[in-house]
Amino acid sequence: AYRHPDRGKAHGRIWRVATTNATTEPVDLLNAKLENIVAHLESPEHVTRYLAKRALTVHDPIEVKAQLDQWVMELDVEDVAYEHRLFEALAAYATLEIVEPGLLQRLLAASNPNARAYAARMVGRWHDRLDNPLEILVAMVNDHHPRVRLEAVMACAAIPEPESITVAAQVVQNSRDRWIDYAFRQAIRQLEPEWRPAFEKGQLMFGHASEMAAVLSEAGGGALLGGLKRSFYDSALDANSRQEVLATILTAGNESDIQEFAISQATYKTDGDYNSQLHAFALRTAALNAIYRDVRPAGDWQPPLLALADSDIDEVRAAALLLAGAWDVDAGKARIYQAAGNSDESVLVRKAAFHALSLLEKGKGKDGLLELTGTQMPLVLRIELLKSLSSVDVNTASLQTVELLVSGTTSTDQQQALLTALLSQSGGAESLNHGLREAPLTKTQARTVFNNLLATGQANQNLFSTLAGKMHVSTSPPEYSESLVKALKKQAERSGDANRGANVFKAFACVACHRISGKGGTIGPDLTGLGTTLSGERIIEEVIWPNRQVKEGFTSIRVITQDGQVLQGFERKTKRSEAEGGLALLDPQTQDVIVLAKEDVDEVHKAASVMPEGLTNLLSPQQLSDLLAFLMMRQID
Template sequence: MLTTITRFGLFLVILLATGISTRGQNPLSVSPPEKNNSPQAELASFSIDSRLQINLFADESMGIANPICFRWDPRGRLWVLCTWAYPQLKPGTKPDDKLIILEDTDGDGKADKISTFADGLNMPTGFALGHGGAYIGNGRDLIHVKDTNGNGKADQKEILFTGFGTGDTHQNINSFAWTPGGELLFCQGLHCFSRVETPWGIRRLDEHGSWRLRPLRRQLHSYRRTSGGGNPWGFAFGDWGEPFIKSNGGEVSELLPSMVHTDHIAGGYWGGAMQIGATKIKSMAINIVDSPHLPKDLQGDFLIAGYFARNIARLRPSTDGAGHKLTTLAPLLTSSHNAFRPVDLNIGPDGALYVADWFNPIIGHYQASLRHPNRDKDHGRIWRISAKGNPLLKPPSLAKMKVLELCEQLGAPLRRTRKLAKLRLMDLPKLEVITAIRKWINGLKPDDPRLEHKLFEAIGVFESHEVVNLSLLKRLLAAKDHRARAYATRVIGRWHHLLEDPLALLENSATDKHSRVRLEAIVSASDIREADSIIIAAQATDGPKDRFIDFAFTQAVHALATHWKPALMAGNLQFNQSSHLLRVVSTIGGNEVAEVIRQKLASEKLKPEEITKLIALLAGIGNSADAGLALKIGIDKPEVLLALTDSARVRSLKAPADAVRLISPALGSQDNTIRIEAIRLSGLWALNEHSATITSIATDRPENLPLRLAAIKALGSMSDPAIIKTLEKLTALETPPTIRAGAIGSLATRDVKRAASLTASLLTKVEAKEIEPLLSALLQRTRGTDELVATLATETISADTAKLMLRWLNSTGRNEPKLTELLNKIIGLKVTTQKYNPDYVAELAKEALNEGDAVNGKKIFQLPIISCTACHAVDGIEGTVTTLKGPNLTALAAGLPVDIIIESVLWPDRQIKEGYQATTVLTKDGRVLNGFAHSEDKTVLRIRDLTTGKIATLQIDNIKQRTKGVTVMPPQLTANLTRTELRDLIKYLSTLETVKKPKS
């Protein structure tokens, strides 16, 4: 399930190359059909935990094909959503995808009855049963269909909402799941841009994220970047309603911290900050095992449908602060059949695990034509995994139960029983249900060990009917089990519009001893769009914090900003502690709150540590006058000077009027941390009056090395003509290598031509390991590359030096055509650019697959001259890069056919993996940065610089030029390989397909 290619030319190429990419290779994304596609052949391909057995529950002989997902109903029937149109409807054809019902009437573990509930659907990607029918994601529409005359087929269709994005078929709204409180969650993918009209206004969601629907209110909420990958697909809930989300990559994420409605994106573009574990390669859907029929050690484990790896992955959860973490275990099942595509999995009424098998040798969108003839439209299977020797479960007859009996099932030991009982209760008349659930609660025994859990289930029934039960809510808020308190805290946010004082109810949760409850308090407070909600959120951060609480708090501060900022400005917002104000304002910043800090500093009696924090905060967001105040009060505080340095660098904060005098004491401080920041600040503000002092530090050999480096960098911003001579002297061979490189970088800001000349001279004299820092220092300046090329045209360097330089260029992802051409010439290589040719690709693919030597190809992969391991990791190869500059290639061939692998190697700009499009930035102050955009807002771009490996923060106003979407893999990287070497390298890459077997 990858993104549909958008370049028509490449689409045609793939059409032409189809025959090549599907012969001689067995990638997990695109492969030729098996000779035997019978259920028996597929059954024989399974490797499964020795305690388990598998049988076919249903297949295409009954009329199902390409099942996307399935759900059980209270009658024990399996509803399966099937599509024949996917992934693209043929022109002139009418869509007729179906929602099918399967039944096992004789209990033998095989379906024997089939009926169609709804047809005429157009590539539906998800559904949920509820409110007398089914909610279905049908392209851009969310529809509800129901059977009004009792004949078992939908005869009423209502379009509830329209306007959901349809950027790519598999990214359409999907993964419908009911929360414990009767809210409907679903997802959308990376290229979807939704604009949905609701009774509550237009609801928007750009790119990947999740939706929450409260059906009775027709109220939609959207949440951005809720999963760690670009295409979320799958939800699961723990026993106490803990929500988890799956991407269609490997990632599993904690959902709760992301359920804060804001446009702010925390944790980077892909939103992976809340990841708690992952499968090795792409997978989807989650089922948390809760079935006494299955082995005991499986209980509570996360089972995941590995549609790429053709397996059922298994991960084990454990608590991690306010959230969780997952440990990867051996898969439950693997298959060698190339069409086995598990896409959904659920525990059935008999306690067995049921698996929806999409059954298709092709699943990639851009690896093969959307209308490739090998895309299977005829097959689809449901498999049933049971435990050998263990008795099957006998489910209660939920469909026949009266309301009070259904309420009693809320105390059942199995999660699926409780869930289906609530599904029925949600469908029944409100008055009847609320009367019965109150009666059931009143009959519960105080000494029942599961009392609090039963109350948790009960409040979900009230939620699903939008009925407030304040006494039950307060009872759960005071529960002994923190999980009950946590869920009750969530309910406050849901019911806030119906509660007299929801923030008062949240106060205890915000100070709860358990971090999970405090996390819920932050998220719940974000739902209450009032200024004082931020007080609760800030209070909840007082206890032990972790990444989950920090993430949710950051999002809540942004979500509530339009409420708390005006109140703060008007003096109508009073935090319980000064530290809370600091925490909030330091999270979001902004000049508009600077005045509040000034007033607080002037009017309140503060502790010394509070003054320092406020001054540092003011230094981070204030103006030049504030910088002067910060220097007066905090000149001896490292955190204050650091805040000023960051402001000067990122915000271009100007020096205060008396900066030269104010900063002088810090330059002579006994604390080197203070001295370093004072030196940096002097350089950023170009305080030329201090150039003599800073020059003496830079040239003083006994001085601390970081101190000298800071001084050398600061000199590059000062105008004293003598500084150039000083910097030239510091490039001498007798100086330490780091000082030498620092001097080159600083000199390049003043005289890049001279810096290039000195660099060229040094390249022939220094040790090999010293070449990289010299190049890094020079080439990160505007015109650094051009001046070096011009100098090397007349200077002589050895072929070995040129090789080392070329290797560094390749390893840092720098595309410098002129310098590369010159270095190749010095080495003695005649490099010609191979123009793209599909016939050449076909020929090389065939040769690599039939004649290539993977063992030799692995050796070539590790050759320093092509620098593969400088950017790409492969499990089992020592010395591969730990900070990735390119995708992990361990399972490369699992997702890409050989022709696409060849394109990626020879013409890297044709195949750039999502998330690895580089950004090159030229700043107005002469810096050149090349790397991956980490995050961006209206004022700041954060980029992971591939040269330094660090996150660089750039003011948008300081960007002169920006190039997006380029590859960091240099062209012509393999141009010097022989045909045999290239063939062997491609062969090796085509074998990188890692799938573990289950333990026997």
């Protein structure tokens, strides 16, 4: 206090603090042995760790790398600070510009978002020395933590490639704050010399219209769209680029653009030659856009569209019928019905007509689709018919799908397509489950359907239980206990074979949901470097009891919309969903973020993991030990 008798009154508040205890002297790291310098990366003091990394720069980089490699190898995976140690190691390598892709991959999959954020930053810094850096950043831009997304956007800005902006633009599919918005704006400007020329030539494709709109809005979209239209008519433009330019115009254009580039035949005629293939592509693109863009052409557009639906060219006719269904054109319904039921029509036209019937408003095409189920047709058409029928009559579609599954005539891709179509409809899972319970599926057939069900990313314990019953397997996991976990770990370490476990991982359809080293599915978490980020006990818990601790960002929700559609995915937050009070969820198969307005949502059911419980009951004890040995490896290849 100012009145303290020992305080000087002339020289301000200057105090001297002393201690009677022993003091800690700073280590002279510049003169320390290399192994001691590296050991100080574990210091609890930030300044000591910083000085240790600086001290490494005075040593031979080859010797430093060898010492760091040894230190990382000896780190204890069970240590609570393990991921922080890996971060310090990567920072030490970076100080000497020693690129370590393996360690980088481990930190990209870390549970700590700060570690993932730093790793994303290093992808941008090391992009010229890494394989496929933009592929790595796709996952980071879509990470559930905002700090990781921020660093990923800035990393994209450091990679001077046209495609960098398409990766950075994916950040608009998640929630953003002013810092992410600022980084995104700067990325657009920083990369503009790279992406603008490619965009104007139609060589740049965005994954979603909203991503392209965000970039164009910031960069001045009107002028760019005008340039695209001029580019489309440039005779020097190659066919693939012209198609990409066309898709962009139809996705971002107005009513006049839709009239000119989707409906008008004159647009596709040059010196009397009609480019029917490109026009059909335009019609299909307009039909696809109709799902999320309620934009109709300017002027009297129905007569020319109906004329296209009567075209002698199958590809044009099929695309026009599809668009007539998507736009619910009353005058085109007779043409759609006739094409769907005509056995003399081509497969292409009939498939488009089936889909068009399912797109008609208020289920107006249901009767036509039901009538067609009683007619003879090739298997490929039968599958397309059932996919279309599932959106208007899920019960009939389920019964006929089960008949096909029992017949054994469908391929893996065909089964997955049918299952996905059914499970995306309200009541689809229940109806399919009822049909499967009554179906005479063999054990082999049930296993095939089960594997294909997993590959759809649709978590439904009832369906799994029914199929497990057909395979004579229980769906109840063993009761959890720490002693059982330790016993399983000990058994895996003693008799498990990681090479055999890799084969189990592939044969058991794990690869359909999980990715390792860039290969596999995206439904579940990336398992690259799993053995270096989780303890063996935690890995065993995740495999056998998947609902005990669901990884952040992978809790599943099931949404039923007002029109009866069922969507299942991982809940996300976007600027739009937060502003409108709606929902955003990440589709585990396509990795697209779907945003639903509040008024479009009927029911929301929160699940846990998309991985059903009891899966490991399908494995023998030796197969389980082999699989665990594979997953617990320090580096999974």
